[in-house]
Structures are given as structure tokens and as C-alpha cells.
Amino acid sequence: MVKPVLLPTDVAFLSSLLLVGLYFWAVRRDLLMRERWRTVLATPTGGAAALILCLYVAVAGLDCLRVEINGETKSLLDYLVSPLREHVETTYSAPFAAYGYAREVIPGASGAARQDYPRLRYGARHLAQPSRQMHADVLRRGMAGAGLGLLFLGGLLALVNRLRGRPLAGMFTPLTESTWRLQWLTAASICLALGWVICLAPYYHVLGTDKVGNDVLYLTLKSIRTGLVLGVVSSFITLPLAVIFGIPAGYFGGWIDDLVQYLYTTFSSVPGVLLIASAALSLDLLLQQHASAFPSLLARADMKLLALCLVLGLTGWTGLCRLLRADVMKLRVAEFVTAARALGTPPLKILLQHLLPNTFHLILITTVLDFSGLVLAEAVLTYVDIGVDPSMESWGNMINGARLELAREPAVWWSLLAAFCGMLGLVLAANLFADAMRDAFDPKLRGATSPSSS
């Protein structure tokens, strides 16, 4: 029995991606916008960040497409990395370990039990004498992985050259152009990482295992979806609220403005975490009461994630709303808006045709910045116990667990490191991308005067 399963957050996330796609389709003929997006990608950090974001989105997207087979629901990602998912040890093990983290009682061949580090069930299973063979094996597989990665990179380069219509002989010219160097280095790193994962991860726990023996790399990959869903879906709930309140408030003024100002002052006067906590607590209680309505643990955890997105979205609109209102108040007196009024253009059309497109860069930049804030907030909220469900893989849960793991002797550091890297990659990429966008779309800070040193 095979049937596709779509959880509510999957739908929300995938349709958000669709909307982003639609946006790019809509502006493709707008030369100015195309030029600006090109500038974003041509900024070394911006282009590199875009690549990394794409990678994250791809992983999360794969994780959102699921099928149910024989009562077990798995995503495409699960199938792709099934060795990682299935190689479950009994408890902690360090990265690239062949033996367990703690001594156990092992029944010896002669029947006499002894205390020792047990061999892992899957980690380095293919080696007969791990202590002697491991270095050589890791090196060999590492080289193979690097080779595979370079192959990917070569393919990519060839493809880009083909699309640009450059001769094959000039294949490596993109690597020498200074504007595109960082972007290509990032692409190369991604390719290498992919190669290594493909060649090493099925044989070792590259990032170790957690308390119940799950592969940490697998957990990190699964956490990507949680973080992205939270950030993206919350942002897409925030957007319409901020736009619907902010733009009319700025344009019409009067009582509409008073009302909106009152609303956002009230909302932003409540300390952020408390407002989120209160709302999340209440929704949590509500979910508890209707626990029977959800068929599986997965569905319930997903509902909780959606509720959290809802809470974050509903409480997060004030910042953007305020910015939009201020910006529209400036645009309202711009001559092209006055001209539109003089031509008899109806107000709704002025809002949609003149004000919205001209505040769009602000919306985009703020959204991407808010997005990174939301991903970070997940960890904090999980710590406060109002974040995602403990059964759901997330960086927050990993960091939360790491607090106790670090206190162990020897310290279990790999979960924290994995969560840290996963999160840093996403948030840093989003922040850098927002920066590049701001430089391209809002070039206010250019051209400052200073004494020129000749």
C-alpha cells in the first residue's frame, strides 16, 4: 500500500516556496529588478549565501514529500539517506568511532563477562580490526569522496559553460573571475561535502550518535526541515498581516492609522517571548484537550509545529508593519502617487500598483532578516518548553539536550557541534543574503564624503 501523505506544514511550506517561485516568475521581465537580483548574486557573500540557502531548501523540500508504505510514513529524504536512518546504535558514540561511548558488560567467548567498550553495531562494521585499519580506510574513502565531489563540480562547471555558450576550453574561467570566485568556492565545498557524505556516511557515524543511538548527521538533516518550516511558514503568516495593516495605515492616515498604530503598539508592548509563550501555552493546552483528533504521533507533533508557526506569525507582524507604514507615509506624497490620484485612479489600485511594488524590497529584506531570527528563536523556545515537540528532530532539541551531554565525562560535544553548524549555516546564509539584498535594493549608504588621501 503506497499512498502520498501531506502534513499541514508540508502544504504550508511547499506553497510558500511556490509563492516565492511565482514572485521570480512575475519580475522576470522587469529589467531593473533583474539587474538588482543579478547584483545580489554577483556580490560574493550574497551569491554564496544564495547557494547555501538553495541547498537547505532542497533538503527541506525533499523532507516534505512523504509516502506511506505499509503503515510507515517516510519522506523522500529518508529514502535517500536510509543507511543513516537505519544505522541505529544503542547509545552515544563519538564521530568515526568503532566502539561505544561507555563501557558495557560484554559476554566473552569463554562465557566470562568483562567490562569493555562494545563494538558498534554499524559504525565501522566493515572493518575487522578497526584500530589498525581505520585511518587507511577513512583516508581511502575520503579520497574517493573528494573525487566524486570534484566530478560533481566539473559537471556543474561544464553545464554553466554550456549555458553561457563558452567553449569547453575556457571551462575554468569562472573560477578565475574575482566576482564569482567565492560563489564557485562555495559550490565546490558543497560538492565536496556531498561526495564525502556519500562515500563515508554509510560506513561511519560521521557526526556520532545521540543518546538513543540515532545518527547525528541524520538528525541534523531532519532538523533542517523543522527550522525552515518554522521560519518560512511564520514569515508567510506575518506578511499579509503586516501588509494589510501597514500599507493602508500609511496611505489613508486618519482613523485607520490610529487603529493600526494602537494595534501594533499594544502588541509590541508585550515582551516578545512572553506573548509567544502565553499563546503557545494556550494552544498547547488546546491541543492536549483534542489529543485524540490526531491519528499519529507525527501528525500531532506536526500540528504543534503549525501552531507554533501560527503563534510566531501572529505575534511577529508589528516590526514590518511599522516599517511599511513609515515607508508608505513617505511614498504617499511622492509625485507619482499624486499624479495617480489626479488621473482618477481608485485607491485600491494605487495601493496595489504603486505602493506595494515600491515597498516590496523592504518587505523582502525584512522577511529574510526575520526568518533568521525565527530560526534562532526556535532553539530558545524549545528550551523554555514551548517550542517544537520533543519527538520532532530540531536543532533546538539537540542544543537543549547538549546542555546535559556536555556535563558528562567525557563530554559529548558532537550533537551540539552538529546543531551549531547546521543552524549557523542557515542563519548566516540568510543574514548575508539579506545584507546583499539591502545593498542592491536600497543603496542609500553609498557615496559618503571623506577626505580623499591622494
Add this chain to the structure above:
Amino acid sequence: MTYLIRRILYAVPILLGVNVITFVLFFVVNSPDNMARMHLGQRYVTEQAIENWKHVHGYDLPRLWNPEAAGTGHVTRTIFYQNSVRLFMLDFGRSDGGRDIGFDIRQRMVPSLSIAVPVLIIELFLSVAFGLAVALLRGSYLDRWITLLCVAGMSISSLFFIIAGQYLVARVWRLAPISGYAGGLESVKFLVLPVFVQVISGLGANVRWNRTVFLEEVSRDYVRTAWAKGLTESGVLSRHILRNALLPLLTTIVVTLPGLFLGSLITESFFAIPGLGSYTIDAIQSQDFAIVRAMVFLGSLLYIVGLMLTDISYAWADPRVRLAET
């Protein structure tokens, strides 16, 4: 004076709105029955126990409208009215666990402040210094690297800073106790680490913000005038740029001042400091709605005071602004 009166009058509907939000969240989305059941344990609860619990906490009244009471009692003998009025009188009542919230808040203010104030001062000093340095070196490699570093700092979860700080400073290097608190001078050694960690984790965002503010000022025409006067770099900087840049900085700082009382939720909780932040976290984790509600109210009250202080300080610092016109 008129200004102050107007602001205070304006604050009332906002606080009322805040109360409506918390009320909707706590009493409409979830009925008091549910709360009682949750506090008393999910299953083995008699109807009588629930009624008792509700009565003790004053939740046995109707929510918004009391048809049974006489006259103004229609409105006053309700959960909403009783709760709101009490809060407006700054009487926070008792927590669902039975403690006097007002007393707790007064007691826990001191540890919160003793973290928040040093953090604010050190942070301000460091971020202005760095921000200014970076703004002056703009376009150079140093600027690019520090900016990148700031973005990286912003991109790291504050939890990580805390965990890493505790691990390295307290466990590996044993420079400070890992957590805890003591009264009096004793407290200093417990405060060093949390203050340090909080400063570091906020530095990236603050330096970047200051850099933007300074850059915006550097590009203004009056700065060019200052250069044209033949002033040296330090003269232009201290007398012109810094003075003007302080205005936007002032707004961002003053509005947070009253909120310092509330302390930092995460830091206090991690370092086991008995401040208002950890108080709130504990309340959230034990689902003590009375405390959460009180803290929400206090938080918004302090925010509004912060807004008012911002306007006043602006009028004081910027000759162009007069309160009567705002």
C-alpha cells in the same frame, strides 16, 4: 505637561488592550475548568475539587458579563474586570501556586538588575567603540572582516554562547562558578560569567547597528562642512558625528531601560540566578498563568514607560524636537 498627561491617558487603552489579549489567551481559549484540571492533575479530579480551586483563585466568576449580580456588578463581578483592575492597581495577587506575586517580583528585581545594568553599560561602551572604529575604516579589509564577524555573531544562537561559555570558562578553565547566586558582594563572582556571555552574544548585532548609524551620519552634508572647516578627524568625530549619532542610539537604549527590571529570561535561567527572568521561565514551564499574566502586564507597562522616556530624552537631546509637537 500636557504632553505627559496625554501620554498617560494614551497608555490606558494600550494596557487595556494587553489585558484583553492575555484574557483571550488564558480564559477564552482555555476555560478555567481546563486550567483547574491541569493544575490538579489530569484524571483523578472531582468536580468539587475543581470548583474549590476555581473559587480560591477567583476564577469561578463569569468571564465578561455577570447576569446575576446587580447594577455595576454586571461588569465588575467578572474575571476580566477583577483581574484588570487589580493589575492596574499594581496588585498582582497570588500565583496559581499560592505565592504572593508582588512580593516575589520585588525580591527578584535586584538580581535581574545586577546582571542587566552591567551588561547594558559594557555592551554600550564596546559596541560604540567598535562601531565607530569600523565606520571610520569603512571599505577597508578590517571593516569587511569585522562586519562579517558581526553577522556571524548575530547568526549564533544565544543558547550556544551560554552553553559554550559555561563549558569553557566554568568547567574547563574553572575561572568562575558554573551557576548560582549569592547576596551582597559575594554575588560578583557569580555574575561575571553571565554578564560576559550576554555581552558577547549581543555584541555582533549591536556593533553592526552602530556601524550603520555612524555610516549614515558620516555621509551627511554637515560632516562635509566640518571637514571643510579644517577640523581634524578626532574633532569631526567627537563634536559632530558622535553627537548626532547618539540620537538614534538614545532611542534604542532608553526604550529598553525600564525593561531591564525584567531581566534576561534565558541567561538567568541557565545560570540559576533568582531574578525575574528565571521567575518567568519557571512560571511558563510550570504553566502558572497568574504569574505569566502579571509579567505580561508589567512588561507592557514598562515598555510604555520606556516609550515615554524615549520621547522625553529626545526632546532633551535634540533641539529640533519639542514635546508639544509630538
Add this chain to the structure above:
Amino acid sequence: MSLLEIQDLIIEVGRAGAPAQVVAGLNLCVERGSTTVLVGESGSGKSMSALGIVRLLPRAARIKGGAVLLEGQDLLRISEAAMCDVRGARIGFVFQEPQDALNPVMRVGDQIGEVLTRHRGLRGLARRTRVVELLEAVGIPEAGQRLNGYPHQFSGGMKQRVMLAIALAGEPDLLIADAPTTALDVSTQAQILTLLRSEQQQRGMGMLFITHDLAVAHQVADTLAVMQAGRLVEIGSHADIFERPTHPYTQHLLRVSPRIQPDLAPPPLPVEAEPLLIARGLCVRFPGRRGLFGRIITQVTAVDNVDLIVHGGETVAIVGESGSGKTTLGRGLLRLLQVDAGSVNFGGREFFELDRKALRQARRDIQVVFQDPFSSMNPRLTVREIIEEGMTAQGLGGSRQGREQRVARLLEQVGLEAASIARFPHEFSGGQRQRICIARALAVEPKLLVCDEPTSALDVSVQAQILTLLRTLQQEMGLAYLFITHNLGVVAQIAHRVVVMHQGRIVESGPTQTVLFKPTHPYTQSLLAAVPRLP
């Protein structure tokens, strides 16, 4: 030896990969006790040259070569510290925008005193006395008290006087004035020009004066240098340039610069045409201070009881200085802002009594063209969408194809290629944008066009083209114009009748010939006297 000698100055802007020379080898001398005026249209590199002399170029620009000799010393080859001793002490600088050039949060007295402390070592009472002397010298009354004021308490002209006091405080040998009167009204401009000229002569300074306005140059120059696209095209004495210009560009500039001459103005319409617009007793007030609960305590009256008639096919110019209420009057007539009293009858209909829907339809007959060619079009729309906007709103032009043909026709009418239709505003120059704005207004076939300073942001040669276009369109289509401007030279070229506004009221009105050449009201007389004129 000249006071200032610029040799082969080259200034570049843009990235290192694709630099553009904004100043391409400038050679210029400024002598002691004389004024050299650098004239050029926007983009000619005149301001960049001035900033380059004191090494205060914007970050995007840099000096690529040449020498700037101040009494023989090359300023481009001394250290930054030494340069700081030159700026303010030996070279004083007056900038274009007095609004932005003063530090908003510093007392005016301190801003002047700073220079005295830095270069003259004055402190305390000595410094204060000198500041008062300087303020009095630049004509600020009650200097003793005003030095404690902040810039926002001063008017534009007063700020420019303060700026001049700052520049003079270091007792410089050379004064560079970068279009110091562009942002000011004509009467203030006249005062500042006189002041600059007298200070320069009294102190025996050399002055480098930058302007785009030949009439201003005519008033202050001993020597004139004309720049075009980064190059010096002609340099000569006052008499050389104005009486015997040799370079074609100089001749062209002189030809297109507006003059106030009787023979240029169109005569009043011969037949008394039917009145198109009759405005009676218009008042517009803006709220000033507000009290508790937002009650309005004081009001500023921007337009005070104004009557106005425009006939079909006629051009009526509304002239006034900034703050005279001329723009507010224009917007009030268009019902783009709330009018507090009065009535407007437009083509037989009471314009102010129309309900929202009828108003939207009636807007067809009365259109507007604005000053700023950069903010007057939505940067996100194509030219076609911009021009179509009115047709769609008014339901004109029929099908999509019909509209497209009409847009093409309109573009042709305003002198643009039909191929412009799919392009975006940022691809056009200022003059071209203004043409698109005119096409947008014409698309709904209005009877009256309100032109709010339509040429003020344009260079003189482009201004002349736009004025010609407007005149042609009027002849072809019988349009009436309400032409709002501060520029009396433009009025002389285009208006049938002139209305002079001052502080919200109409002080004088009549046929152009009468108002401009036989004015009766003292305000009109003083205004006309202040206008700098070309021979």
C-alpha cells in the same frame, strides 16, 4: 603667481574596472581679489572640481592626476594633516544646501567658533566677540542672541549667511562657493550675491564661484570659465564671454537662458474666450500646534481667499517665492488636498461638490505635471503602463490594442520614439521623463494642465525644449495651462497672464506685459528688481 592654479585636474568616478572621467583635464586660475565663475550644466563636473580642490570628494570619486597649486604649493601632494590646516584657514567653502550643511544639533555660535579655535586659537570671550563680529558682518541682526540658536531656527537665507560666516572665520585667501544660492528665493539670492561680492572685495579674497545660472554669473564674475562634460570649453573675461562668446556651446547657453524681455511674451488672447475655470475665495489652512486630545490650537493659512480665472487655451502663470502658497493653490484646485473654503467652477460644474465617483470622472479634464522628473513616475512600471494609467482609470482608449496605439501616438506627440514604450523610467534623462509625464497627463485629453514648476529641475537647454513643446501642444490642442513657477524668465516666455502670490494672497495680476514690465505692487517691483538678468 596666481592665488590658485589648477593644472590638468582629472577626476574619476565609478569602480576601478569601469571608471568614468567626470573632470577631464581642467586648467584654471583664480587671482587674488577677483572672482572666477565656473559655469556648466548638470554633469559638467563643476562641483566635482570644486570639491577636488579641497580634497573632499565623495567616496566614489577620486583624483587621478593633475595639480592644484595654492600660492605655488601643490595641495594634492601634501599630507592630510597639512591639508586640515589649509581647509578653513586658507580656503573657505560655502555649500549649496544650507539646509543640510549645518550641524542640526550644534549651536550656530559654536559652529562658527569651532573654526576660530582651530585656526586662530581663540577661546572664551575673545572667541565669542569674534563670532558676533562675523555674524554682524554677514548681516544677521541681534547677533549676540542669535549665536545661541540652532540652525532650524534660521531661515534658508540666514543659514547661508551663517555658512558664509563659517567660511570667513578662518580669514581665508580663497573662498569657494558651490552654487550657494541655488536653493534660495530670488530676493534672498540677490542679498547673498551682494554680500558675497562685497565680502570678497573688502577682504581682497579670491573667489571661485560655481553656478549653472548664467544670469548669476553675469552678476558676480570677473572671469568666466564654461565647462561641458568634464572639459573647459571657454574661458575669458566678463566682457569676452557675454559680448563675444567664441565657443558654440557658450553661444548656445546664452541663447537658451531665459530672459525677461517684452518681445518674448505671448500677447493676451485677442478674443475674450469662455472662462474654463473660475475659483472664488479659496482658502487652505494647515494645522499648526495641537493641544490635548489632538485639538487644533493654531493654524497656518497657506492660501488665503484667492480668486482665479483661467480661460480655454490660455496660459496663466502663478508666480511667487517659496512659501507663497502657489503649489498649495495648485493642489487645492485639483482637489488633491482639503480646501477649507471657496468654490471652483470647472467647465460649468461645481468641482468641489462632486461626489467621489463623479470627481474621479471629472479629473479627466484637469491634469497635472510635476517638478521632479525622478519621483513623478513609478519606477516599477513601464512607460506604456505609466501612460495607460489614466486611460484605464477613465475607461478610455477601448481595447488593449487601441490603447497601445494611443500611447504610441502620444509618445510621438511629446517627441519620444515609439520604441520607448516598453522601457522603464530610469532609462530616460530628466527632460525625457518630463516628456513622458506630459504624455501621461495628455492621455486623458484634459482641457487644463496644471504645471507645477515643470522645468525647475532641468538644465536651461532642456528647459527651453520643454517650454517649446508646451507651446506647440497648446497651439495644436487648445490646452489651457496653469503654470506655477518661481522663475520669472520662464514666465516671460510662456504666459498670457501672470498672477503674483505673496504669503498666500494674490498681490497683483494682469497680462504678462503689464505685470512684468509695468508692475504696480511694491512686492512685484522688488521681486523683479532682485532677478539677475542677462544683457
